[in-house]
Amino acid sequence: MCKIDPKDQLKPYFPPARPSVENLSALCSNGGSRPRYPESCIPPLGHAYFRRKATAVNRVEAWFSQCCQRDVAKEDQQILCCVKQAWETALSQFCTDEFSAMTIAYGCCKKKDEERWSCFDKKAPNPSYQPHAGYTAPSVPSDMIFTWEPSTLNSADQLMVPYSPSKIPSNPNSKPKRGTGKKIIHHGLDKHPFQHFNSQFIPLGGGQNIDPDVLLESSFPPAQPSLTNLNAICLHGSGRDRYPASIFPPSGYAYARRAGNAVNRLEAWFSQCCNEDVARGNREILCCAKQAWEAALSQFCTEEFSTMTMAHECCERKGEDRWNCFTKQAPNPFYKSLPGYLAPVVPADRMFTWDPNTC
Structure with a gap:
């Protein structure tokens, strides 16, 4: 009671x-x-x-x-x-x-x-x-990771870093085009760009700059797990993109943050599924990975609808139509890794528990 x-x-x-x-x-x-x-x-x-x-x-x-x-x-x-x-x-x-x-x-x-x-x-x-007099709180774990x-602590200093006008995207708060199905070719992406930075661009090397919205086009949306890509999902996870908070400018890029968080969650949950302490054998691992994929994109859509801006077009769909839409737009259907890239550890901000009964 x-x-x-x-x-x-x-x-x-x-x-x-x-x-x-x-x-x-x-x-x-x-x-x-x-x-x-x-x-x-x-x-x-x-x-x-x-x-x-x-x-x-x-x-x-x-x-x-x-x-x-x-x-x-x-x-x-x-x-x-x-x-x-x-x-x-x-x-x-x-x-x-x-x-x-x-x-x-x-x-x-x-x-x-x-x-x-x-x-x-x-x-x-x-x-x-x-405190509430005479009350001892029960243990209630959070349903999300913080x-x-x-x-x-030094956010004020970060905001005071001078930006180079020639390197700032023309409008960092503009609404990105999303859900178009078009893919952007990233020149020099084999030299992975993730580094800490103090300006509103990410250096790609060779004097080229790219903003976070564009960079995400190489990994979002993630493809639906299948028997065709399951092996790569589990083996190459540490060689695929992560999006720690430190790579984003201190303001703007809200859509890129939501998409980046979805990728971070999913990769963390894939790692959980691929650990044989959770699921055993390809059938169970695939079931777990699919469930993680749907949960990550469902949460992404929930966040999209909460922003009072145009949501990703796939989020406007329901059931299997939604999943097919995301899969068709996936830029990396075979979950290939980036040469020479080692992903930083980015814990998921939400917990995922696989339900074997759905298999």
Whole structure:
């Protein structure tokens, strides 16, 4: 049984307040006495809006705990940076879930950037992160993985890096053409471009520059797993593209980020499927890989529809039509690796659990 009635008791705890120097101590020390909302507390039918808010609370509390352990962040300044990033990530995902529900979204979600964060903070019923008297929180693991990006500690410095006007794409915030089925030939792509950079372009060598939207055309969308490409999926994963956050300029390129995240998730989940501790034999591995592929692209489409811009055309389709659309547009149907490239480790930001019963 739930010690707290979730429907009645969520209001005093959502939205969570923005982490600050003033509430950081309580945020970390009182975490075990603030409410969680395990699945058993939520009625099995209906209450979808409540479920989304409760999930956001569970996520942010799990991620706060991760930040406060000092194994991840050492000093108070780092911990504050970590919990702020966790808070923004949890509420951003809440807004993504809100917009995907096809109902009236939470008011703060309709705002952007600092206006959104200020809106949530003003509505927070527990700004000082006080505990609930006599309550011990159950363990509720987050359904998503959070990885703190320490480089945001110096984000102001990154934004002050001078850009060379001759090397900046003409409009980094312009909407990319997507879902056209056309492929772009990348000159010199065998010399892989991924490096840390401080300008709004990625160097390809030989004086050529290319922006992230164009670069993604070599790997997105990924092809549907099949018996024809399964061996390459499993053997060549470390030689295919990854898109760590550090390769993107500090602003813009939202579509490229979503597509890059989809590739990162899928490659991490492919690695999981190809590990024989999860699935055994080609039949099970293929089933797992297909399920991972559909889950990654489904999440991509959910994020596409939440952005209030034109979604990828394949996302507009349903069922098998959607999967066929993505497969036809895949630029690398045989999952070939890039010569001389070793992929960085980019953990998936969401968990994937293979369901063998679907095979």
